[in-house]
Amino acid sequence: MNYYKKSEQLHKRLKGKLEIKSKSKIKNKDDLSTVYTPGVAEVSRILAKDKKLARKYSIKSNSVTVITDGSAVLGLGNIGPYGALPVMEGKAVLFKEFANVDAYPICLDTQDTEEIIKTIKNIAPGFGGINLEDISAPRCFEIEERLKKELDIPVMHDDQHGTAIVVLAAIINALKIVKKDKTKVRIVVNGAGSAAIAITKLLMEYGFVGHNIIMVDSIGIIHHGREGMNPHKVHIAEKTNLKRVSGQLEHALVGADIFIGVSVANVLKPEWVDTMANDPIVIAMANPNPEISIENAKKTKIKVFGTGRSDYPNQINNVLVFPGIFRGVLDSGAKQITEQMKLASAEAIAKLVSKKELSPKYIIPSPFDKRVAKVVANAVKKVQK
Amino acid sequence: MNYYKKSEQLHKRLKGKLEIKSKSKIKNKDDLSTVYTPGVAEVSRILAKDKKLARKYSIKSNSVTVITDGSAVLGLGNIGPYGALPVMEGKAVLFKEFANVDAYPICLDTQDTEEIIKTIKNIAPGFGGINLEDISAPRCFEIEERLKKELDIPVMHDDQHGTAIVVLAAIINALKIVKKDKTKVRIVVNGAGSAAIAITKLLMEYGFVGHNIIMVDSIGIIHHGREGMNPHKVHIAEKTNLKRVSGQLEHALVGADIFIGVSVANVLKPEWVDTMANDPIVIAMANPNPEISIENAKKTKIKVFGTGRSDYPNQINNVLVFPGIFRGVLDSGAKQITEQMKLASAEAIAKLVSKKELSPKYIIPSPFDKRVAKVVANAVKKVQK
Numbered sequence: 147m148n149y150y151k152k153s154e155q156l157h158k159r160l161k162g163k164l165e166i167k168s169k170s171k172i173k174n175k176d177d178l179s180t181v182y183t184p185g186v187a188e189v190s191r192i193l194a195k196d197k198k199l200a201r202k203y204s205i206k207s208n209s210v211t212v213i214t215d216g217s218a219v220l221g222l223g224n225i226g227p228y229g230a231l232p233v234m235e236g237k238a239v240l241f242k243e244f245a246n247v248d249a250y251p252i253c254l255d256t257q258d259t260e261e262i263i264k265t266i267k268n269i270a271p272g273f274g275g276i277n278l279e280d281i282s283a284p285r286c287f288e289i290e291e292r293l294k295k296e297l298d299i300p301v302m303h304d305d306q307h308g309t310a311i312v313v314l315a316a317i318i319n320a321l322k323i324v325k326k327d328k329t330k331v332r333i334v335v336n337g338a339g340s341a342a343i344a345i346t347k348l349l350m351e352y353g354f355v356g357h358n359i360i361m362v363d364s365i366g367i368i369h370h371g372r373e374g375m376n377p378h379k380v381h382i383a384e385k386t387n388l389k390r391v392s393g394q395l396e397h398a399l400v401g402a403d404i405f406i407g408v409s410v411a412n413v414l415k416p417e418w419v420d421t422m423a424n425d426p427i428v429i430a431m432a433n434p435n436p437e438i439s440i441e442n443a444k445k446t447k448i449k450v451f452g453t454g455r456s457d458y459p460n461q462i463n464n465v466l467v468f469p470g471i472f473r474g475v476l477d478s479g480a481k482q483i484t485e486q487m488k489l490a491s492a493e494a495i496a497k498l499v500s501k502k503e504l505s506p507k508y509i510i511p512s513p514f515d516k517r518v519a520k521v522v523a524n525a526v527k528k529v530q531k
Numbered sequence: 532m533n534y535y536k537k538s539e540q541l542h543k544r545l546k547g548k549l550e551i552k553s554k555s556k557i558k559n560k561d562d563l564s565t566v567y568t569p570g571v572a573e574v575s576r577i578l579a580k581d582k583k584l585a586r587k588y589s590i591k592s593n594s595v596t597v598i599t600d601g602s603a604v605l606g607l608g609n610i611g612p613y614g615a616l617p618v619m620e621g622k623a624v625l626f627k628e629f630a631n632v633d634a635y636p637i638c639l640d641t642q643d644t645e646e647i648i649k650t651i652k653n654i655a656p657g658f659g660g661i662n663l664e665d666i667s668a669p670r671c672f673e674i675e676e677r678l679k680k681e682l683d684i685p686v687m688h689d690d691q692h693g694t695a696i697v698v699l700a701a702i703i704n705a706l707k708i709v710k711k712d713k714t715k716v717r718i719v720v721n722g723a724g725s726a727a728i729a730i731t732k733l734l735m736e737y738g739f740v741g742h743n744i745i746m747v748d749s750i751g752i753i754h755h756g757r758e759g760m761n762p763h764k765v766h767i768a769e770k771t772n773l774k775r776v777s778g779q780l781e782h783a784l785v786g787a788d789i790f791i792g793v794s795v796a797n798v799l800k801p802e803w804v805d806t807m808a809n810d811p812i813v814i815a816m817a818n819p820n821p822e823i824s825i826e827n828a829k830k831t832k833i834k835v836f837g838t839g840r841s842d843y844p845n846q847i848n849n850v851l852v853f854p855g856i857f858r859g860v861l862d863s864g865a866k867q868i869t870e871q872m873k874l875a876s877a878e879a880i881a882k883l884v885s886k887k888e889l890s891p892k893y894i895i896p897s898p899f900d901k902r903v904a905k906v907v908a909n910a911v912k913k914v915q916k
Contacts, residue, residue, distance in 0.1 A: 153570025154577065160554045162590030163566060166633040167552040168624040169545045175841045178850075178898065181548060182621035184819045185538025187605050192539065194607070194614030203539075204616045205547030205636070220572050222579070227656035229579030231589045234657075236567035239553040248551040250635055251590070253656045265653040268646065271612035271638045272619075434569045456560040465563075513563065 163235045164251070201274065201479060205248065210275040210472050212237045213252040215262055218282035218305070218339075221433050227253035230280060237279060237304075237468075245469030245519040247476065249277065259285045263292050270297055274476050277468060278303040283340040284378050300475040300483045306344035308464030308471070309431075311488050312510070313345050313406060314352055315495035316429055316462055319509040320450040324425040326403055328353050332423070334398045336437065337408035338363035343378055345406060346386065351485050352492070359386040360398040367391055367398050396421070403427065407437035414438040416446045425449035431462055450506045459507040466495055466513060470522025477523060478530040486529045494525035548620045549636070586659065586864060590633065595660040595857050597622045598637040600647055603667035603690070603724075606818050612638035615665060622664060622689075622853075630854030630904040632861065634662065644670045648677050655682055659861050662853060663688040668725040669763055685860040685868045691729035693849030693856070694816075696873050697895070698730050698791060699737055700880035701814055701847055704894040705835040709810040711788055713738050717808070719783045721822060722793035723748035728763055730791060731771065736870050737877070744771040745783040752776055752783050781806070788812065792822035799823040801831045810834035816847055835891045844892040851880055851898060855907025862908060863915040871914045879910035 157163070170181050179185050193200050200206040216230035217223075234251030241249035252269070254262060262285075266276060276299065278290055286303050293301040302308070321328060333354060335342050338361055350356050361368045361382050368375065369390045370383045391398060395413065399405065400421045407414060407430040414437040419426060427450045428443065430436035436443075436453040443451050452460035471491060475483060498511045498521060511518050542548070555566045564570050578585050585591040601615035602608075619636030626634035637654070639647060647670075651661060661684065663675055671688050678686040687693070706713060718739060720727050723746055735741050746753045746767050753760065754775045755768045776783065780798065784790065785806045792799060792815040799822040804811060813828065814837045815821035821828075821838040828836050837845035856876060860868060883896045883906060896903050 149564045149570030150573035153565045154573050156555065156565055157571075157574045157588040161587065161592040162594070162633075163553060163555050164590050164633070165552050165554055165593070166623060166627055166635060167550050168548060168627050169550055170541065170548050170624060172624060172628045174899065179534045179841060180538045180541055181624055182618070183605055185534035185541075186617050186621050187607060188535035188539050189542045189617040190604060190607055190610055190614040193616060194610035197611075197613035200613045200616060202546065203542040204613075205549050205620055206616065207546040208550070209547070219575060220568055222572060222575055225575055225579035226582075228582035228585045228589075229575040231578060231585060231591065231657055232571050232574040233567070235590055236571050238551060239555060239557060239566055242551055242553050243557045248547075248549070250551060251657055252654050254653050255656050256653050261649070261653065264646070265650050268639050268641050268650040269637050269654060271640050272616055272636055456564055514559065 157232055163232070163239050197271075200271070204272070206272055206274045208248045208476055209273050210241065210247055210249045210277050210476070211252050211269070211273050212241070212249050212277045212279050213254065213266060214279040215254045215257045215281050217257050217280070217285070219280045224282065227255055234279060237277070240465050241469055241472065244465060245473040245523065247469060247472050259288055262289055266293055267296060270299060273299060275299050275472050276301040277472065280305060283343075284376055286340045287378060294482060298481050300472070300480060302468070302471065302483045303340065304464060304468045306340045307348070307483070307488055308467040309341040309408070310344040310348040311467045311492045312462055312464050312495065313429060314348050314492035315466070316452050316460065316510045317349070317404065317427065318492065318496040319499055319504060320427040322504060323506055323509070324427065324449055329355055330358070331403040332358045332401060333360070333404040333406065334395070334402045335359065335361045335406045335408070336395055336413065338368060338379055338382070339408060341408045343382060345408065346382060348488060350385065352489055356385040357388045360391060361386055362395045362398050366394045405429065407431055409437055411435035411437065412439060416442045419446040419448060428452070429462055450509060452509065456513070460509050461513060462510065463513045466511065466518050467491060467522060470519035471526055473519055473523035474526025474530070478527045480526070480530045484529065487526045490525040490529050491522045494521040497521070542617055548617070548624050585656070589657070591657055591659045593633050593861055594658050595626065595632055595634045595662050595861070596637050596654070596658050597626070597634050597662045597664050598639065598651060599664040600639045600642045600666050602642050602665070602670070604665045609667065612640050619664060622662070625850050626854055626857065629850060630858040630908065632854060632857050644673055647674055648681070651678055652681060655684060658684060660684055660857050661686040662857065665690060669761055671725045672763060679867065683866050685857070685865060687853070687856065687868045688725065689849060689853045691725045692733070692868070692873055693852040694726040694793070695729040695733040696852045696877045697847055697849050697880065698814060699733050699877035700851070701837050701845065701895045702734070702789065702812065703877065703881040704884055704889060705812040707889060708891055708894070709812065709834055714740055715743070716788040717743045717786060718745070718789040718791065719780070719787045720744065720746045720791045720793070721780055721798065723753060723764055723767070724793060726793045728767060730793065731767060733873060735770065737874055741770040742773045745776060746771055747780045747783050751779045790814065792816055794822055796820035796822065797824060801827045804831035804833060813837070814847055835894060837894065841898070845894050846898060847895065848898045851896065851903050852876060852907060855904035856911055858904055858908035859911025859915070863912045865911070865915045869914065872911045875910040875914050876907045879906040882906070
């Protein structure tokens with residue numbers, strides 16, 4: 147089936163995938179006087195006096211904005227706010243369907259870091275959380291970091307942390323299959339964008355050893371002393387690859403246990419896989435075509451294989467993460483999404499695959515597993531307590 | 532019934548009066564691939580190439596933001612973004628109920644004119660219109676004017692123009708009752724805020740004679756040469772009160788045919804009404820208590836009496852206006868709300884009261900008259916053609 151054609155038709159027919167629904171009907175003067183003036187003045191007075199009560203009396207209780215500057219949308223790159231709009235709408239649909247979070251898409255007509263920060267701060271009062279989306283690196287780091295500091299509601303750049311959490315969940319389970327230990331495995335992360343960096347950091351938080359991780363960008367292996375790196379890569383170089391291995395992806399892969407791809411299609415050659423350690427785990431998330439094609443992967447010794455694709459087992463999809471995370475913080479009133487919450491979320495997702503079910507073709511629940519958002523939300527709330 | 536108490540309970544129970552509804556369900560991989568990736572990429576490419584198509588393929592087709600800085604909310608004044616939130620939600624409910632417009636409330640955490648303008652421009656791509664709300668004068672004038680110039684979607688400050696249109700509609704019909712001519716009647720506008728100024732301008736656009744209009748602020752009658760006036764009042768002084776009458780409200784009223792109050796409760800003394808011309812028309816919109824109480828009004832020679840109150844005939848309520856206006860511009864794709872559209876809207880509302888129905892107790896349709904939004908939208912669309 148041609149999803150492009152089908153999607154084009156769907157969007158043309160719906161003219162937007164979201165609508166606003168009133169929870170309170172206005173049928174007569176009584177309704178009008180309660181929902182709106184004069185009655186609403188009482189609620190206004192209450193919230194003007196104590197803004198914290200907005201979570202009890204207003205849409206702030208359940209609202210998130212999915213906000214982007216359109217600079218790094220899907221695999222399409224910097225297509226601007228209009229191109230980004232249907233993607234943000236889709237994300238809002240997922241928020242609603244999977245966790246009953248009311249998400250509203252905002253597409254920004256600026257790509258200036260300071261203006262983005264200012265604009266998001268200015269519109270924040272009515273929202274209970276901020277889901278940053280599809281903002282290119284390195285701006286996304288500063289934007290998220292600053293907003294986390296300067297706002298009193300949870301802020302998360304999903305491309306970073308949603309992806310990192312679901313990858314961690316997949317790897318926790320994949321390691322059970324190959325019976326390897328997180329403190330010993332060697333990992334290659336191919337790609338050095340925001341997702342790659344977030345994955346690497348979260349893996350280290352979880353107990354994987356930086357020493358054993360090598361990140362590779364389009365130039366080659368990232369190592370201490372390599373010239374011309376941005377501050378984020380310099381930081382990665384300080385924390386990983388302590389042996390200062392240099393060279394290209396193929397050199398990094400020799401003896402590695404895990405390949406994590408957040409890069410582009412077909413960069414992982416089958417013959418390189420055969421230089422990896424036994425029972426290699428390959429998480430190849432380039433979209434829509436993974437770093438190694440499904441046909442090629444089958445010809446190698448890969449033991450556990452995950453991709454971003456919905457038509458193949460082990461779909462590594464952050465829809466497993468963001469609905470439940472925001473459900474959790476909205477319900478608990480948490481002001482931050484902490485590292486502990488992320489780790490607990492990954493563990494909760496991994497745990498949903500029982501020992502009996504666990505297999506190389508089933509390391510991670512399906513995106514349609516209705517239990518996922520709930521267990522993630524509960525994990526988040528438990529940490530919050 | 533105590534609407535304050537009732538409203539407080541309603542808001543606490545609902546935790547926000549709006550929710551987001553997905554128009555497209557996601558039940559399986561096929562849905563996910565059509566609503567979201569990979570299918571949505573095709574729509575993104577289309578919109579990235581031609582942003583005008585956002586009106587055909589996205590929520591921009593039917594979305595408006597109801598946006599405020601919380602500086603002039605209801606009769607409560609500058610209560611800030613949190614206090615304003617339930618009011619903006621209420622307005623969004625009205626948009627949906629009366630004209631099926633999807634309105635999303637945004638409450639700004641800034642009251643700086645330039646920052647408000649910049650923020651609204653930054654978030655504009657996903658919206659088909661901007662409804663400015665409850666922003667205090669004189670900032671509201673510059674904000675609206677600049678946004679109208681700098682954005683390619685309709686922008687309207689409802690407190691100004693919604694009010695002006697409904698007042699004009701009421702006066703068109705009231706004049707039929709007292710059989711007076713718009714070019715001859717003398718009008719006193721009490722109040723000099725944004726609504727008062729917008730009413731005065733629209734009356735003049737319609738054919739009322741500036742010569743015959745006197746505006747009164749808290750200091751007294753506005754006239755050419757009065758000291759210490761802001762530029763907007765200076766402008767009004769140049770266009771109205773050509774005889775340079777000075778003094779207080781009671782002096783302005785002598786011989787006047789129409790009193791329009793956008794001020795505060797009980798400032799119109801019954802004995803002053805008796806100095807007005809025969810069959811005076813009094814539109815007293817102070818909220819919740821009008822410029823002359825209903826009891827006092829009954830003791831005077833007032834012929835036609837309108838207020839903002841829902842429990843009395845002739846409720847002058849801009850819910851008669853904004854839903855239909857935005858319905859009209861969203862449907863027609865108009866980039867501006869023009870003076871012609873405003874005049875046509877007022878005439879369309881007035882015309883809904885048939886000759887047979889017209890009486891001093893019925894000069895304006897009820898807010899619940901389902902025909903209103905439709906005829907206003909049609910009037911707007913007709914002008915657009």
